[in-house]
Amino acid sequence: MTISHRTRPRLRPRTVAQLVLLPTILLTVIGYHGSILWTIVLSFTPSRMLPVYRWTGFDMYERLLNTERWQVAYQNLFIFGGLYIGFCLLFGLVLAILLDQGVKGRSILQTIFLYPIALSFVVTGLAWKWLLNPTTGLQDFVRSLGWENFTLDLLSSPDRAIYTLVIAGVWHSAGLTMVILFAGLQSIDHEIWRASRVDGIPRWRMYLHVVIPMLWPVVVTCLVLLSMNVVRSYELIVVLTGGGPGFSTDVPAKFIIDHYFARQSVCLASAAETLRLLTVAAILAISALSRRGGEAAT
Amino acid sequence: MTRVRIENLVRSYGTVQVLKDVSLDITPGEFLVLLGPSGCGKSTLLSAIAGLDEVQSGRIHFDDRDVTALEPNEREIGMVFQSYALYPTMTARANMAFALRVSGATKAQMEERVTWAANLLQITHLLDRKPGQLSGGQRQRVAIGRALVRQARLFLFDEPLSNLDAKLRNEMRAEIKSLHERLGATFIFVTHDQIEAMTLATRVAVMSGGIIQQIGTPEDIYRRPATRFVADFVGSPAMSFLDATLADQTLDIGPARIDLSAYAFAKPPAPGPVTFGIRPERVSVHPEVTLGTHPARLTAREPMGADTLLWLDLHGQRLSARVPPEIGPALQDTVHIGFDPAGISLFDPKSGLRL
Ligand SMILES: Nc1ncnc2c1ncn2[C@@H]1O[C@H](COP(=O)(O)OP(=O)(O)O)[C@@H](O)[C@H]1O
Ligand SMILES: [Mg+2]
Secondary structure, X not given: OHHXXXXXXXXXXXXXXXXXXXXXXXXXHHHHHHHHHHHHHHXXXXXXXXXXXXXXXXXXXXXXXXXXXXXXXXXXXXXHHHHHHHHHHHHHHHHHHHHHOOOOOHHHHHHXXXXXXXXXXXXXXXXHHHHHOOOOOHHHHHHHOOOOOOOOOOOOOOOOHHHHHHHHHHHHHHHHHHHHHHHHHHOOOHHHHHHHHHHOOOHHHHHHHHHHHHXXXXXXXXXXXXXXXXXXXXXXXXXXXXXXXXXXXXXXXXXXXXXXXXXXXXXXHHHHHHHHHHHHHHHHHHHHHHHHHHHHHO | OOOEEEEEEEEEEOOEEEEEEEEEEEOOOOEEEEEOOOOOOHHHHHHHHHOOOOOOEEEEEEOOEEOOOOOHHHOOEEEEOOOOOOOOOOOHHHHHHHHHHHOOOOHHHHHHHHHHHHHHHOOHHHOOOOHHHOOHHHHHHHHHHHHHOOOOOEEEEEOOOOOOOHHXXXXXXXXXXXXXXXXXXXXXXXXXXXXXXXHHOOEEEEEEOOEEEEEEOHHHHHHOOOEHHHHHHOOOOOOEEEEEXXXXXXXXXXXXXXXXXXXXXXXXXXXXXXXXXXXXXXXXXXXXXXXXXXXEEEEEEEEOOOOEEEEEEEOOEEEEEEEOOOHHHXXXXXXXXXXXXXXXXXXXXXXXXXX
């Protein structure tokens, strides 16, 4: 009955949409997933400068795990990541709560804290490099004010250089965290706050027991965004410390790029890349689970 | 049981006065309903009583205590909000016990109070659920329970029933009324729904534009509205208003002359133009001429189930009459109407005040 009405076959809207999306899908599948696959394949070969397709099993992984530079880099990922995410969330939350409490000059503060996000990690790294340079930066400035013995050489100490990265990273991203969390705080029904005043609940307890738990899905969003920054943390490190002193501030991203392009060790770089990928997948899985946990809690 | 005395309260947002010199004396144990159209300042007045909003001038006394400067939690009140405002991350039990916990009550005390309130509201089986797992009516009960546990002597409700469907609203209305009887506390209840006001209140305060237009028993408000606004706002179907001219003891609507010897004037009347108000149920409709009736034209019939609303034209002015459903269909286009003297209200056309 319906078929008799149709004079010619027509494409359903869904089919049209699929056709339009096809090139993108192909590009993604071939360019992105294909590359990932290729990388994984290469990590099981002894390729040096050019790909060689000969199976060597897990040799490269064994070598990688025994390389001290990789150990430092991988460990740094967690030191830098943990501190960077932790402090971004902490500062972001404190700033967002202050703004939410109606601190005067809200829009000015918001602009000040938001500015760093507009800068790339390269510019952030350069800015902090100059700031921490003994002869041009803060140290020189403080000395010129009269404290002749003041020293601030965070960048030249292998133990402390990684924390310098954390400071620069937090300076860059805390504003973003603040804005996202602030939007979350603002979306909370103001009658809940009024109810808490009738109940005589102190504000800090409201934040602790009610507001922050309500914000859990927003916090998870921040966590994912910040984690991505950590995994991709390449520019900041290259510009600010160059991975040094020694390898003390190396991270997987820098390790991988160095081995691909500077050291012509495609196999080792591919193995490292595969491990990094697994780490990202693990983080995503954990965050998906905790988001579900957060939803069940509310 | 708290006596609430409000004196000359003024609240403004910028230059806009939302409460204009409001005074109110609420006796202990009363169920006072603040009734008025949306935006007339009911919630603002309630927030001022709760201490949630500061006022620009005026004083609020609970019994002999001046509470104008006190924080809401120092006023010993319980409040139920329109959106319920439950803490979504906590179970119903924790919602109800939160205030007690913060004030340092023991576990046994909290358990006792929560159990008492939950029994009263029949929500014992819901105590371990979070607000997200409760229906609207259940949330409403938990919100009332939260207000109950703190042994307040004054309860404030801001349109608590407006988010419920009609059937549930009737149920909760009855329940709030019986709650008031059992607790004996003073209730102040905000609504824009006149049925709620009429059924719940011991006294109704009708508000409009930040002013209390009239305060009185539901019967007073309905039978003897103090202003034309009150007469118009209260009652459904609404009162009809006709332009008339007052002579000595009589009133003329066009050629129709109405006897006013039974009307209780608020002050000695002056002859001149007045507004004649009559409730639809106080208009009798007859097919034939009888004593004291006036000819009118029947323009429309609206069956409403229990009765029928007739729209009539009396010398060019429109009014309505509420009659038993059997009467409507039998009538011709020309009918004869009579006014029950006890149902007449007269207003000054300029000030709108009752004469
Ligand atoms: N925060 C505010 N800023 C400015 N005007 C407000 C604010 N809150 C309420 N108003 C105004 O006050 C008037 C009374 O509001 P409200 O007390 O909420 O009315 P109701 O509860 O009777 O509907 C309204 O006209 C509203 O526009
Ligand atoms: Mg309101």
